[in-house]
Amino acid sequence: MLKSAILGAAAAIMPLTAFATETLTLETTSVGSSPHYIDTTFASILQNAGIADLQVTEGATLTNSVQAVAEGRLDIAPAPLILPFLMSKGIGPYSGLGPEKGAELASNVRAIFFMAPSVQIFAYYNSNPIDDITKLDGKRIWNGPPRGAALTSGRATVQLLAGLKEGEGYEGVQTPWPDAIPTITSGKVDAWTSPDGLPSARQIRIAAAGGITIHDIPSEIYNSELGQQIANAPGHAPVSIPIDVYRKAYEGNDVTVVVDDDTFDSYATAFAEIVPASMDEELVFNIVTAFLEGQERMETSAPIGPHLNMTFADIDGKSQGVCGAVQIKMHPGAIRAFEAKGHTVADCLRP
Template sequence: MIKTALLGATLALVPLTVAAQQVTLTAETSSVGSSPHYVDTTLAAVLESAGVATVQITEGATLTNSVQAVAEGRLDMAAAPMILPFLLSRGIGPFSGVGPEKGAEMASNIRVIFFHAGSHQIFGHYNSAKVDDIRKLDGLRIWNGPPRGAALTSGRAMIQLLAGLKDGEGYEGVQTAWPDVISSVTSGGVDAWTSPDGLPSGRQIQIAAAGGITLYDVPSDLLASELGQQIVAAPGHAPFSMPVEKYRAAYAGNDITIVTDDDTFDSYATAFAEIVPAGMDEQLAFDIVTAFLAGQERFETSSPMGPNLALTFGDVDGVSQGACGAVKIKMHPGAIRAYEAAGHTIADCLRP
């Protein structure tokens, strides 16, 4: 934590028997309208209300940098796509400059306090755009992510899966920082876009305010293909499927058309974890997670996307959360203790 503040009052939301010392924590999250932003800002409100901590949040962060900052102990909390600790542990991708040995050392300093999978990959375009077939995207300018990181990897995978094209080879990938996504799309600078979004997505609703849009899932045959299954099973991904009528209902009242080839909206989810440094005080981690678990109703009712976040308010098996496979990551002992105190189980593969 960055600095100790005044002694807080006894935790109001949960039955702690001793008063918690309120602290000031730093956190970084993605841009407004995204599911990680909602999770982190709601968590901050829950912790403030519970007297556990005051959280100073930086919005619109590049989460690649945030993950490294947590690993180095320069940041207290961050929303982390699960692929990023995986890449860091190997010193590859956006962490190639770190190297394998240092990357493994840094990744070992990351701990999870809870999981979520609030976003899934979509492909979209304005109804006026020159997109006739999502399998034929040759020559288009497509926004596919921020300049680097997990979202860019997932976005490039989506275009390769849909149209068999690689960024710079068949289409022009456009990347901007998260705070600039909406302006980049609404300005007409791209023909289409792909991004990880919650449901409903504030980002897509803002984009649609400038004109009708169409959003697509992954066609069934492509999702079932060898490449499709590789992408779904890739580190940091998980399957996503929802009845299309429920999906459409989430965007009711907006000029957003949903296109699927069957009765479900199918794609791949981005598995996330809320991470902290391994050295975070165990009692503080316990208090944070205890307040998180007690705040379930607030998380699920404060936004329309709340019920669709796949937040871990119960037993945690690891596999469903995108861990305990290629991604090797551990939970903080204080978080484990909080889950068990609430009557939930934690998979052995998540224990330090």
């Protein structure tokens, strides 16, 4: 009788664990960032669904992570879309690969879903205010990690605001992501610009050391020819957030938000969650199905959840920042999963 009960219990458990046979590797950004929240929540969703166990490495430099996925050394990573674009050309951080090798590696990358979770901000401590953010000559500004998409965007922001290039009007300060907050709170810089979610745990931690002011891009600059070029550049997506929504996200923290109209205008860093093209189609189908079924958890597990601009609906390509200068394909298993849930996927994303 006892033996029968044990066998019966085991049989009852088997359907819950039968799919938990895959152990996958994932690299993501530092704690407090939007990609970190997305990836750790994603890992929890997959584990609870019995699909896969994700071994998550935090504080990664995504430039390296994207190349690792392309080379098949890593299973999953969040990719700022500028990186596959630069890799396909063999330029920027991938100049060492050259155009031919870069294009070959970029062709090995497949998207499984998209998001635009990080909006570029410019900020400083109220104890050391900047009177005019369009005049930054001689300032020391933290503008990103040593290389990669965030640094490209950070440099573009300072150039857009003040017409200055790094080293020709201001001093750019770069550190790996885990050192960003200590560098800023130590008082070693006059200001900082970074891609951040809403609300940003990073900015809240920075503000814990003293009140800060966050600026958007002033409307006249944002709507200029250069402003629109940067907002719509490969890897970017223009964003306007109602100011009451933006300010409400920081309620209870010593954060002042300055805009010149009724919206916070900037540009988001467009991302894709990527896997190698060779990943098993059925596995990807199960992974993306679990992701789509985890929408409520993804959007409600933290205050940042509703502001991640994630694809839980139709994918037209343009809204995700692809199918133009950035060419990336979706994995067939991901396309199947979206279509099985009744969503459409643009033809330009099909392999």
